[in-house]
Amino acid sequence: MWNDLHKAIVERGSLTRDELVKVMEWKLSRGKFRPTLLAQVSSNPPDVVVGASRRGFSLVKESDESIIAALKELAKLKGVGPATASALLSAYNPSIPFMSDEALSLYSAKLQYTVPAYKNLLEKLRAQAAELNKREGSDNWTAGKCERAVWAWCIGKRFGLTEMGEDKGNGNDTGTPVTEEDGIPEKEEKRPSKSNDDDETTGLRRSKRRRKAADEDVS
Template sequence: MELDFKCSDVGVWKKALSSYESKIESLNKPDLVSLDQYYRVELPSLLHDRDPNPYLTTSELSQLMKWKLSRGKWRPRLLDFVSSLDDSVVKSASEKAFKSLPDISKAVNELTVLKGVGPATASAVLAAYAPDIAPFMSDEAMEVALGNSKDYSLKRYLLFVAKLQKKSKELKLEGEWGGASDVERALWSCHVRSKSKPAEKSSSEKKRKRKE
């Protein structure tokens, strides 16, 4: 099933979202299942336990980066950069970022002072704390929502946020729905499915050829 961003049927979106965990598993990437559990469940809980002054530690940022790179494209240098950051610097920048919300532009700027952290990684940090308003800037969701995933600028992310927030509000009018991050995960799930189809076909064709 491919998901058209213009679709307003909340049932279709729910079906796409419900396939998220199985799609994570289907990628067969080392530690991705546990990393995804950490990112979506454990990390948000840790951050909110620190309210009213939430912050991120260097080790938590490293785990978040591992999740981001495992779910998307692996760029080891980014992991090296964030893992070497001083803990006090990460805490300070992330605390300022979280306090800046719901001003997403300001929040992203507070985080991108950190070496190795661009708007996409900053979006992952914000989405861990405030998933309803700040979706992760994944290539797959960007491709569906905006038509391409080559521009990782703050301006492009803000456009992405606006579109996903609008879609989230639209779906809530049609039925029970979460926030902008649920829109992102639904889009990611469908995009991963559509990309995997040719590979699956190719694999089955190879099996037939071996049998012949």
């Protein structure tokens, strides 16, 4: 959904009402479901959605102030608050973070869906991205990417995962024990199999012992 939506709104420079409804459906699926919001965004006239989104997206520059200005412009639409507006901006520019509950819970004292709360979240996520880029010597991290990483980490924690893709048991689905040092499955030691030569040698020895015993009985 997001790749296609991003490509479409960048090419047009605006958002359609149907796309706005889809974003709202996505947002409600990730947080508290509030059906009245879906009805409100659906009540926006199509031309109003196109106009507001075009003005909002055109305001986006590199600075935090420009992003906040764009957020406020998009929030003029019915049913669109700061959180939904941030989702629209993230669809337009993935480096802009979505105001997710998970990110707010990690970087804020409490959940507040206000413009000041989003500004605070944006600043902290940008600082986090700058720290990661400095540590890695790259420019790979953005505020948006940090938010998505936080969301993934929180979802993993919610389902009892210590790290993404690994469970607390430090084992695997084969039942093979795993060493604590490196997590490599221990291999069961195999005893060396006897060769045919060994079998023949053993047989000759037994035959000699039987013949010797027979000779002793006769004598």
